[in-house]
Amino acid sequence: MVRVVSCIFLFLCFSAVAESARLSLSDYFTETWSTRAGLPHNSINGVAQTKDGYIWIATWEGLARFNGREFKLFTRTEIPGLPDSGLRSLIAMENGDLYIVGARGGIALRSQGGWRALPSSSAMVNHALVTEQGELWLALEGQGIVYRASETATEQKLLDKLSAYRLLQDKTGVIWAATSDGLYQIENKQVSKINEDSGLPNASVFTLLLTESGTLIVGTEKGAWQKKNNKFVAINPVLNNESIASLLEDAQGDLWFGTINKGVFRLSSLGLENLAADDGLPNNRILSLLLDREKSIWVGTNAGLFRLREAPFTNWSQSRGLASDYVRTVLSHSDGSLWVGSSNGLNRIENGKLTTLTQAYEKDPLSVLSLTEDKQGGVWLGTYTAGLMKVVNGQIYPVKNRSNGLISNEVRAVLFDAFDNLWVGTAAGLTKIDPAGQIHSFTTEDGLAGDFIMALNEDDHGRLWVGTGVGVSIFDPVTEQFKTLEFPTQFSTEYAFGFYLDGDKMWLATDRGLVRYNLSTDKMSLFGRDQGLPVDKLFQVIEQGDSLWLTSNRGVIQVNKAQLVALLDNPEKVQPMSVSMQLYDEGDGMLSAQANGGSNPAAVLHSDGQVWVATAKGVAIATPERLKEASKRRLSTVIESFEVDGKPITLPVGNEVLSLPAGVSRVSFNYAGLSFIMPGRLNYQTQLSGYNQQWVDRGRLAITEYTNLPPGDYTFKVRAGYPNSDWQNNEQVLRFKIAPYFWQKTSFKLFILVAVLFAAYAIYKYRLYHYKRIEIELTEKVEQQMHDLQTQADAFAHLANHDQLTQLPNRRAFDIWLSENFSQFQRDNKTLSIAIMDIDHFKLINDNFSHLIGDKVICEIARLLRMNFPDEGYAARWGGEEFTLLFPYKNAEEAARLCEIIRLEIAGYDFSELADSLSVTVSFGVADNAQVADYDRLLSHADNALYNAKNNGRNQIFIYNQGCITLD
Template sequence: MTRFFSYLLLFTSFAITATPSRLALSDYFTETWSTRSGLPHNSINSVAQTADGYLWVATWEGLARFNGREFKLFTRTEIVGLPDSGLRSLISQPNGELYIAGARGGISLRKAGRWQTLSSAKAMVNHLLKTRSGQLWLALEGQGVVYRQHDSAVEHQVLTDVSAYRLVEDQTGTIWAATSDGLYKIRAGKAVKVPSSSGLPNTSVYTLLLTKSGTLLVGTEQGAWQFNGKRFESINPVLSNQSISSLLEDSQGDLWFGTINNGVFRLSELGLEQLDADAGLPANRILSLLQDREQSIWVGTNAGLFRLREAPFTNWTKKRGLAGDYIRSILAHSDSSIWVGSSSGLNRINDNQSVAVQQADNTEPLSVLSLAEAENGQVWVGTYTSGLMKVVNNQIFPVKDRTNGLLSNEVRALLFDSKNRLWIGSANGLSTLNEDGQLSVYSKSDGLVGNFIMALSEDSYGNIWIGTGVGVTLYNATTHSFRTLTFPEQFSAEYAFGFYQDGNTMWMATDRGLIRYHLIREEMQLFGREQGLPVDKLFQIVEQDQSLWLTSNRGVIQVNKAQLNNLLDNPQTVSNASVSLQIYDEADGMLSAQANGGSNPAATIHQDERLWVATAKGAAVITPKRLKEASQLSLPTVIEGFFVDGKAIDLPVAGDVLELPAGISRVSFHYAGLSFIMPQRLNYQTQLSGFNNQWLDRSQLTITEYTNLPPGEYTFKVRAGYPNSEWQNNEQTLRFKINSFFWQKMSFKLMMFIGFILLGYLLYKYRLYHYKRIEIELTEKVAQQVKDLKKQADAFAYQANHDQLTQLPNRRSFDLWLSSHFAEFKRDNKILAIAIIDIDHFKSINDNWSHMIGDKVICEIAELLKSAMLHREHIARWGGEEFTLLFPNCSALQAQQFCENVRQTIAAHDFSAIAENLHVTVSFGVTDSRQVNDYDRLLAHADQALYQAKSNGRNRVEVLNASAL
């Protein structure tokens, strides 16, 4: 970048006497794409934008189409008839057509979304020109210039034995050709070389440009030249030593020059500026230049695609003259200057120039934490280690530190109140400095909620708001006393980083979001993560253009203030989604999304309505009007793909209806809004007429899918919109029809309906005919059915209460008995014990042998339990591998002894008849009714005891709270 600024100063052709109407190259936001981003090759031979909004990139490995999010590759496979994937030139036409010219002479035309192959040329096509009369002119490598009449295959040779690089047609119909042999002028099919006496150097000409005013510009091996009607003049003497490879006139009339070895130059009212690899270009060899409809400049290099655009954010850093990049405080002065405090010093920015403000008696770097302007315009400075200072005659002088009364040398907040008294917030308390130099100090013992002061503000009633690391303290200007403003416990907020008063509302930036406090009603609401805020911690609040701008560690957040107030006023009825919120970060031009806080002011608004934000990589400057301008640009919407049951279908010509076969289950649409400024932030709405005629919000989703659509005709619509702006009339439509199976057609349904009526009539007649016989048969069967029903009812009753596998009572039977008898036991002061049994490692039995073996194990266990419970009641299969035992009139310890015997019996049982090497154990959980009042708790205690048995190694009996029992 040092080299860049030296060029900027050296080549400026006139002084800047007013605010420039265009950005310096250093203020552009830049991005680079390469093969890592999806490009097929890093040499960007040509860049073009078609009328539909797509950006097209020609490389040596194919054609790439860019929609702002991703590149789609087209090679010889997709472009039928192209002899080579290496592409040299792209020419877009106003009617939406796109010509592509290849390395082996191949020429293709994309028209209405379809590729058309034209006859190949005899050599590589460096450039292609379609004249106003419809002729197709070709600039060929080593084969001169030829033309064809109206895309015919017949070529007419105009120049031979030279390499032609560029062709343009002027208003008179004259063709100008840039060749390795110089510049040629072609009229009526005859070429005449422009002599050196015309002012051009006798050297190769690489590129040509006709400006909007009709002036011919010529890029040669020895500089750039313009034709004044009689002869050629050098555009700028500095360019005389440059080999100019490409030319561009932008929308402001500025000229851009791509060079072969030294990057890009721009000639504007700022003078001649250079951008090269040292200043961020991927490489110094420039192959192509383009300005798109959003005014971005695209630079094709041999190392990738590069873009410059006027981003909402620009940045001031050390490279632009600041003392340091880590900015802590920014002050908008009443004289329209901006004061920037960093960890390495203080700067004053005025008229786009930065001036360092030095210490009067110290050369060590000064770490600035806070800034304030006094009534007389004097700037006071709070520092990290040097206490309180002030600026006099552009020098910084010490005022107060710990040696003469200040509580701490770490001064994070400064405030001149309405009485011209200076409030000083430090890391160890609060101080005030009167005009007579008297210093007063305050700490927690005086009523402060905490001593670590980070923010100070005065409201319209003269009260001082003090933000600390543990809450907020208010200094009452009437009673001259401190009181703590307590945050509700559910807010969980502690740090107060900044304040902003709006009428009777005080907004507070905290570590849990944005808090609104009504000064009269003393009501407090929180706008945090639960309400849609994307971050917890906010540092500074600035209002501009009906929006609140909030700084955070993840960027700058813009919130619609009216919508936010409506949400906070009506939290029960207003949706969080109704608040327009946008977060800006590195993608919008910030060098770092980390905005700094804990010092004040960390953000401010300038008189020109630009916002300045302190960040970890310089002072970020946001120009809100650029956001408005971006959202007012025309936004093309395109349907990029249509998929039926996962298979891509060719898109129909506009207006046509695409017929789909019957029986499809899924259709999906891929679409995009063609904005290259904020593609990730575009919002989408879709509508499917014939299914749902309402526009549905899709947020940033670029795919919509429908499943199981019934047969019929549908029209899919999609539209794209910029964030925080009205929807444009840019919807794209796709009409399609899903055909029916024959049984889905109305005629078939009508025939089936009539058939059912006839069949019903015949059945009715049949029933009448056999009525008498049926009546007799029914009478005979009634008695038998009554008998059968009783028998079946008995069987159902048994099945309802018994497990089919083991024939034991099931859980339902067990629950009925327990629920109906538990109260009796409690009422009669009787004991009821219960045990829940679980087969150990039963899943391993299923996994290692089979589920059939598992079922046999369950049955075997059931039989063993039956044998053990011959003289006891209520054994049941609880479910799966679990059983339950009830022991009326038994304590848990008595039940434990019985269960231990059963456990040992099962553990010793031989299961080899079921499966070889099979060994089965069980675990028991035992409890009784003495410590519970309902049977649910009894079951829960038994289950808890079973869990203890499993946790303690299984194959054991555990009694819940055995010692107490």
């Protein structure tokens, strides 16, 4: 089955020069677009690619232009003079022009970025042909064939009362016409019908194709036929019962046939293959076919646009014969075959042919977890429930299980070491079977880091590396002891899923990224999330070419090995961004991005250079050689729109320079790299000569904007590039100039300069003449202003730090003093006390005597504070009816005694002058710095003491942690 996938990544297919093996239709990567994606209609009557790289789509509701990211719609509104938006065909010319034809005889030409409607014909135009002589030939619905000596000349009719569908001119100048009445040949305006004696069936002809070799292919109501020696022969008997509506020859010379109701057929060295709606096509009615310059096949159907391409990954899945889609392990055999272990059995793949192996004694499905090969080429497998088994003469035989020596039947890793010992890693421990058949088992009691074994490997010193769910153990064959590999704490690593020995380095795939261990120095380094790795958990490490391939639950990651090594060797000097890496997933041909792990080997490098990866939907096979073709592909860049202050401007033709008016504040450019395989992954650079001569990286941003550009001449350049490749010479250029205002012109600036110089000279003379008088006046003014400023500054400083009502320092001043001095008192180990004083029942004073009396009470208390407060202290109004008192060099008891003097003074003071029967008392909370580390805590203690004083009856002093104090 051909899988339809909604996202796309790399276009990397085989080189156009180098011959490569064909993919079966089931191995192509596919994608579908419909009206939901922006198409104006789902019937795709025609598809074409113009010289600039755009893909154009003709539908019944207008024309769509595709840049790989979005569709731009052209209808009668955008093409004045076109009688109807319904289109039947597109004709792309070598010079970049595009003809569109369709309903109501509509014909239009796009040339040099502009549209021009041509005189309409008398009926719907199914197709058009521009001959070598410049004539315009039209295939009409129901009215035959007409031609014009030029685009606007009077039509001449050659055939009538039939429907013409397709026109083609061969290399000899002969014009062939596909019609409802069969095939017609037109030579020197002389028309002749190809009769049945030629070999063609008596049937309608729908389409025509001239191959690269010059062979004429005819698609009819009864199959496809090719012209050989003036005779037509059937291309394939299977097609003789099919109505062929469209034809295509691809880059390898294979023929593609679009049918009326059976989908697409391809005839190649693989035979005749069919792709239908059951295989992912939107619809079995095929209306058009196109091969683009990236070698992708575009299929226009009655239900949307479909595209096939060769992707970096192909797949073997259950639909191709695998025992199960859920693959756990793959083995590259020395004989060139591949072995695939899945949840439902074991398969062998050789030369593209798949064999399923069966058990010798059991018929139930076998879940295979691990594979290995012995020195004689024998294949051993570890299973989920049946223990250790071996393939003998094409059948699977049991070897060891829990009943005869294994610790567990769940075998996730098997390995033959240099001494021909067979190591079996199970879910409950490790078992060694020596060449004599003796069994030795090891668990955590014997020094293993964990009993759940997932990976085994042997280094060049003969040591066995054991990956478990709680770390890594290393078995020394000399001492026969296990040593636990201690990961640095900051790695936060536990699981070890796979190993790769690289000289004196061991690479470990773990649950926190890729760990590199130096066998010589015992040093470890990590390449994980912090270094740019897109995932935490890795399952397998494969080296191929200049890259390391890492498998994960989110796909396969290709990392440039040299750059990675440079980063790990010099993490302080090398930036993580310098490491090139690419994540491959479903958009690159994988049926599932979930690469499986926890059993071994989960991925292998085959002898042909391909990387085979076990996934949740079969085996994904990467062909790294395809990646090298990336930088060789031609990539077009186009400037799609130019806006000035938010208004679109018609793009110029050729090297024309756009003239913009004065006062332009913003110009913006929209551009696109025309790759239809990876449009969302392209990178862009821009340059605006006249503003900045350097190329500026724009990443994947397809829009650039400049604001407030001064008047002048500018040249905007943009280029697109593929990820991890050099920039191509594909710059697109747009030149424009911004006109100046009259005051921005050079002549006006010179006039202003002369006037300014003259005025400066006159002012200089005047100032020189009056210098003495002005000097005196300025001196007096400066002195007066300095005096005024100083007075004002003093007033502002006083206001900023004093309470306006009481003229005491305010809370701001108190906080400043405390913050600036508290640390010094602490360092010098000197005592400092603080008291918070609160007027008792102040709300009742406001309520019973008015707020005015309350303010007078506050002022009177402030006056009493100033009278009774020690000189070395500091009193401030904290806010409302609260005051704060600082007592440097006093402990809490000493400060409380001073507060007692103030309390008694206030309690005994006669407030009757302010209001009859008015009496006022205050409460204090006192604390010192003996038990605090910061002044905030000191304030908190004082506030807590005040709270207790008020709760215990008021008009008293409370020391923090000592209670209410009565002082004699």
